[in-house]
Amino acid sequence: MVFGKTLSLQNPLSLRSQSMGRLLIEFSSQITLERVQRENPNVTEGGKYIPPDCRPKQKVAIIIPFRHRDNHLKYWLHYLHPILRRQKIEYGIFIINQLGEETFNRAKLLNVGYTEALKDGEYNCFIFSDVDLIPMDDRNIYHCYDQPRHFAIAMDKFGFSVSTSLLLSPSLPMPLLVTTRPSYIPAGSALCFYVPAGHRHPLSPSVSPGLFTCAAPPWSPPSSAQSFVKALLPYAGYFGGVSGLSKKQFLKINGFPNEYWGWGGEDDDIYNRITLNGMKVSRPDVRIGRYRMIKHERDKHNEPNPQRFTKIQNTKNTMRKDGISSLMYRVVSVKKHPLYTNISVEIGKPP
């Protein structure tokens, strides 16, 4: 293992390219911004890059909702700058930092990012990424597609185990989410367990080791067994983590909702906006759309939003009035750092 270095392993599945494929991603070595800067000498002030040897059709703004995650940001920059460069993307990185300690509002910050990026350059593609998500395969290309794109379709939040080989099966029809937190699992989805060979399911001993066993909803969340049981989630409407829309697609859905304060639901609302406006979600191959999330606890002031389940039933009625058309915020500072542009904003608080 090479610590702290992006290593391009040759992927035996790939016939297309020698230099692109599966990456080794780890978060154990310490990195500094100075080092990331040294390793990316062609990135210019504000975190901008233009490939020297081609003229991309798209200009991509990468928008990251942010508060108190400096350590995650270092890893994100360390991994993503080289990946984006290899992908020959013309891009700029925008960190949208929510000032103060009011409840976090991810989707509103993303709307701010869209608006502020357009003040800075003629972007026509917007990629919205959590700060803690690193793609594991650089063939997952960070640009926009004919339909709104969901990039982060499979992930392992707590390290790999045997179950990941099943995640990669090309025959799986839907994106999968591996989670050890029952609160991630929306009502109405099927819940599947995987018990590694040689182990027993702590709650249901009848579950066969080595096989996935699925329970149709309603099921009861695993509680004591969280760290042992992996819930595997086929969830067609999942749009969290990393997504991308062209300017036209973004405007067609009136941007994102501003009224989701706290954790959860905003990504489902965005998914609803997309389908209600006659678009479909496009996704990479399940073998390529794999991500690693930096392990973290739930942040302070981003508690699960208890209104999320009722709000996502109402997207149809709210999306025209709540969105980029109704966005209000105050920019406090714009600072161009060597590897990114930081925009610190006041976005208010829940009503």
Ligand code: UD2
């Ligand atoms: C899931 C989704 C995420 C979003 C969230 C619900 C995945 C992989 N991600 O993430 O897209 O839908 O659920 O809201 O499914 N953040 C900060 N500071 C804070 C709080 C949040 O910077 O104090 C930012 C940061 O970029 C973070 C993102 O918001 O990655 C999402 O928050 P999270 O990582 O706590 O949520 P998580 O992992 O459950």
Ligand code: MN
């Ligand atoms: Mn996260």
